[in-house]
Amino acid sequence: MTTTKAAARIEKIELEDIELFSRFADISLNTIHILEGEFGVSIAIRGNVILISGSNDKVSLCSSFIRDLIGLYSSNASISDEDMRRMSQAKIINPAINLHEQFYNAVLVTPRKKVISPKTVNQKKYVDAIYNNDIVIGIGPAGTGKTYLSMACAISLFQKKIFDRIILTRPAVEAGEKLGFLPGDISQKINPYLRPLYDALHEMLDFEMVLKLIEKDTIEVAPLAFMRGRTLNNSFIILDEAQNATNEQMKMVLTRIGSGSKVVVNGDITQTDLPVSKESGLITARNILSGIDGIKIINFTGADVLRHKLVQNIIKAYEANENSRLSKK
Secondary structure (H helix, E strand, O other): OOOOOOOEEEEEEEOOOHHHHHHHHHOHHHHHHHHHHHHOOEEEEEOOEEEEEEEHHHHHHHHHHHHHHHHHHHOOOOOOHHHHHHHHHHHHHOOOOOHHHHHOOOOEEOOOOOEEOOOOHHHHHHHHHHHHOOEEEEEOOOOOOHHHHHHHHHHHHHHOOOOOEEEEEEOOOOOOOOHHHOOOOHHHHHHHHHHHHHHHHHHHOOHHHHHHHHHOOOEEEEEHHHHOOOOEOOEEEEEOOHHHOEHHHHHHHHOOEOOOOEEEEEEOOOOOOOOOOOOEHHHHHHHHHOOOOOEEEEEOOHHHOOOOHHHHHHHHHHHHHHHHHHHOO
């Protein structure tokens, strides 16, 4: 029996732009290690020439990726090692992918000139879903950018005068919003639970602008209980930590949507703090609302986590433990 060996190939990519080459060469060591590992090729730099060697199909794919990468560097894109890995994996899954459109199509540019854009395939699907649907439900682990990207979309569309108001809400206290048992006035009671929303706002807008918009009630940050009995028109509404909303609360917030409004619901169904006797409204919404025109559900995974790379491994370990525990029942 004989085996057919994959055809070997060497491809050269010459970088004529000295400034661009300097930028590529500055990070070449990390870049080479990542690309060699992801694409299964060997890469060397000789002068201003990149040499890629390996099997024909792998060299072709890696060469195409490097040319895309050069284009991103030419547009001054900021690319971390984790970005490089995610883009490489996306390229392997879909060789025809447009990396610039997929990962560097800006949603919002902050006052500090930080560009907020999707960093994974699911994040891009999520942003597209927000632009194209009236209700979007984002489900997945912490660190996948659900709240951050939805807030960036809200501010961007508000700045374009698509919406008159932004409303940010979340269940204020685990297991039923028992605000009365907390010390202080109502502001002091709810502030710790809304702090992450304020932090994201201050990163995306000038501090004085945030204060001004909140004072005018143009941006409202409030616990979920405060949404009852209201009809919200021309508003971009974000419900965060929705796994801690009951079925009644979820129905309440989704039926608050008025003329010209959009609702984004985010949460992690594995992190609910509700009593065992109460089903998470996020789980129910996922199960009964999929397939309805105008509603889009986006599921994130550990691969979309943008925090420290160890977070992905921690999530996988917990998922494996949970699956093992369930299989023994």
